[in-house]
Amino acid sequence: MKEFNYVIIGGGCAGLSLAYELEVNNKLKDKTLAIIETREEYKRDKTWSFWKVFDHNFDDCVIKSWNNFTINTSESSRELTNKKFPYQSIDSGKFYKKVNSKLSKNSNVRFYRSLSEINSKNSIIFNSIYNKELDKSELWQHFQGVEIETPSNIFDEEIINLMDFNCEQRNDVHFFYTLPFSKNKALIETTWLSNLEDESLKDYDHQLENYIKKNLGIKTYNINFTEKGAIPLFHPSLSNNSKLINIGSVGGMTRLSTGYTFLNIQEHSKYIVKNINNIDKVKKFNLGKKYQFLDKVFLRVLERHPEKMPMIFFDMFKTSSSTIIKFLSNKSNIFEDINIISKMPKTIFLKALLN
């Protein structure tokens, strides 16, 4: 069986981002890479959105960038503007096409469907898959989104609605998210922060239709694309060792308070490629102990007081746009952290801190 220097298990966002970063930095000229991927075909299955707080390789896969965003509850609305850090949405279909077309030109890169088809005994393995089912009783961000097209111009294409809490909460945390790609096309998502056991929250089609018709007042529309997902808001423990490095969601790249993962994956890929010659010896990459700690307290509050979360999220955004963006993108300094923390209700956070 053929041996490879590197093996990537799972050719999704993290696997392909890493393979691309290795390729464009000429690390696969005299090294071989096997990518183990089970999917039959690559097609658009997700829309990855994030604040662009640093440069990445996929500007040409961006559907749209925005400088304005709103957050609202049933009582109040707040609009923020930021020109320095645009919010971007990437079409996963374009991403897969770009990466696969680049990799197909290098004969040192091969795709397989199973690890058993190669000899990986001496390889450095980058793993992006879970082998077991994850705990449904834990906290998840689960959602469904539809890209709709309307016959007339309805949307303000310059403003995204990041969180609209003006909807049924059903004793959990629920909001809608609207990304207007043009005046008559938008991705609208219904998002829940809850466990995954409560099947009654999963009537996503009904929630979306109701919101589009009643809240947005859109009577006629076509659905172009649907995406559905569940992001664990906990880091399952997986073993890493010097020859096995976990990447992507399983590598702890999800920011637990937000579900944002895409840009963290890009940063992790850059870190791996920079250190590829001694990757078995360098420190394991993480999003920062500070954010792990703050998110843990935040999620504890969320689980104990779901009814307070619309106001807590809203108050978090009562700061400068750069401060909140940097905080949510793990790039804030201590003064910015204190600024955000000072917006939180003291007693319940203190109680959550003390456990």
Ligand SMILES: Cc1cc2nc3c(=O)[nH]c(=O)nc-3n(C[C@H](O)[C@H](O)[C@H](O)COP(=O)(O)OP(=O)(O)OC[C@H]3O[C@@H](n4cnc5c(N)ncnc54)[C@H](O)[C@@H]3O)c2cc1C
């Ligand atoms: C619908 C959706 C929308 C999201 N939107 C955003 C967003 O807007 N912003 C953001 O920052 N994050 C978002 N995320 C979170 C995160 O960015 C994505 O989940 C991202 O795809 C994670 O990358 P990954 O490589 O860890 O996992 P994946 O992209 O899921 O890649 C895993 C790969 O492994 C393959 N695979 C599975 N089992 C096996 C096996 N046994 N053997 C071989 N291959 C296998 C799969 O086919 C897949 O290609 C979203 C997630 C979902 C599900």
